[in-house]
Amino acid sequence: MLEVEYYRRLASEVVGLTITGVSVDDPHALAGPLRPSDLIRALEGRSFTTARRTGKVLFFDSSGDSATNERERGAPASRGSGPTLAMRFGMTGSVIVDGHPALDRLLYAPAHVDPKWIVLSIEFDDTFTLALHDPRRMARVAFNLDEERLGPDAATVSAAALRSALTGRLPPRRGPATSGAALKARMLDQSRLAGIGNLLADEILWRASLAPDRPAGSLADHEIRRLHRHLRATVAELLERGGSHTGNLMGERRRGGRCPLDGTELLRSTVGGRTTWWCPGHQH
DNA sequence: CCGGATGTTCACCT
DNA sequence: GAGGTGAACATCCG
Numbered sequence: 001m002l003e004v005e006y007y008r009r010l011a012s013e014v015v016g017l018t019i020t021g022v023s024v025d026d027p028h029a030l031a032g033p034l035r036p037s038d039l040i041r042a043l044e045g046r047s048f049t050t051a052r053r054t055g056k057v058l059f060f061d062s063s064g065d066s067a068t069n070e071r072e073r074g075a076p077a078s079r080g081s082g083p084t085l086a087m088r089f090g091m092t093g094s095v096i097v098d099g100h101p102a103l104d105r106l107l108y109a110p111a112h113v114d115p116k117w118i119v120l121s122i123e124f125d126d127t128f129t130l131a132l133h134d135p136r137r138m139a140r141v142a143f144n145l146d147e148e149r150l151g152p153d154a155a156t157v158s159a160a161a162l163r164s165a166l167t168g169r170l171p172p173r174r175g176p177a178t179s180g181a182a183l184k185a186r187m188l189d190q191s192r193l194a195g196i197g198n199l200l201a202d203e204i205l206w207r208a209s210l211a212p213d214r215p216a217g218s219l220a221d222h223e224i225r226r227l228h229r230h231l232r233a234t235v236a237e238l239l240e241r242g243g244s245h246t247g248n249l250m251g252e253r254r255r256g257g258r259c260p261l262d263g264t265e266l267l268r269s270t271v272g273g274r275t276t277w278w279c280p281g282h283q284h
Numbered sequence: 285c286c287g288g289a290t291g292t293t294c295a296c297c298t
Numbered sequence: 299g300a301g302g303t304g305a306a307c308a309t310c311c312g
Contacts, residue, residue: 001290002290003290028307056290056291088291088292089290089291090290090291090292090307091289091290091291091292092289092290092291092308092309092310093291117309135308135309135310136289136291136307136308136309136310137307137308137309138291138292138307138308139291140292178299178300178301180300180301181300181301181302182301185301185302188291190291190292197290197291198289198290198291199290200290243290244290245290270303272302273302273303273304274291275288275289
């Protein structure tokens with residue numbers, strides 16, 4: 001999510017410019033039934049009105065009729081709004097504007113930008129280019145993604161909203177709240193809380209002194225408030241530092257790694273389907 | 285050479 | 299219904 005926030009800031013440079021070309025270099029990047037021609041027809045001639053982010057998803061709202069639609073329907077320009085483009089980045093997707101990556105280096109991504117890993121590029125005013133770069137091809141773009149399926153953004157979530165994200169029922173489901181799942185699994189569930197990835201989850205839980213496999217519903221009020229405090233602070237601090245790989249625990253995520261706080265040897269386990277490193281000495 | 289890695293989705297279990 | 303597991307995606311790195 002921190003990385004996506006950097007992409008959003010970079011992408012905001014092209015907001016308001018006219019889309020003069022769309023090139024789909026790898027159709028694999030298009031979600032579901034979307035075809036390259038759909039994307040090109042929907043976007044060319046329009047402009048993005050916003051570059052906004054919820055969790056790990058970058059959204060571009062568009063405005064004005066596309067050139068094709070105007071030609072086809074003879075409609076007057078810009079009175080309706082266009083589709084919203086959504087980008088998800090998988091593990092190695094990133095945004096490049098005019099050849100400049102948002103970050104110098106990303107964990108597990110190749111150190112250098114390689115043109116062969118550009119899966120999509122959008123040209124603005126015949127001059128500027130926003131590209132989606134993705135060596136592992138897990139990034140996807142889609143139109144009009146269901147935003148209801150994303151929980152509140154972790155960077156701004158309130159303590160009360162965090163509590164219901166962890167223990168509440170998920171709309172539109174009915175019935176009693178369930179809270180048997182592991183705390184970390186709930187934190188990673190994007191439909192409950194948007195934006196927390198595996199590294200960030202471990203760092204936050206370590207700072208909040210909470211064991212990742214605690215049932216989410218077992219947290220006392222003061223523990224939820226503590227989690228909330230550390231969650232907000234960690235997101236802000238790692239954003240400042242340069243990404244989710246800049247946490248204090250990062251260097252110890254290996255066999256024999258020790259807790260930077262108390263020196264206890266870290267445990268490696270699987271929680272919520274993801275590799276989890278945590279300190280049995282102070283996380284309870 | 286092997287295993288595992290910032291993520292999401294889906295099929296298939298219990 | 300809830301929750302867990304494993305696969306798939308494709309490439310790089312230790």
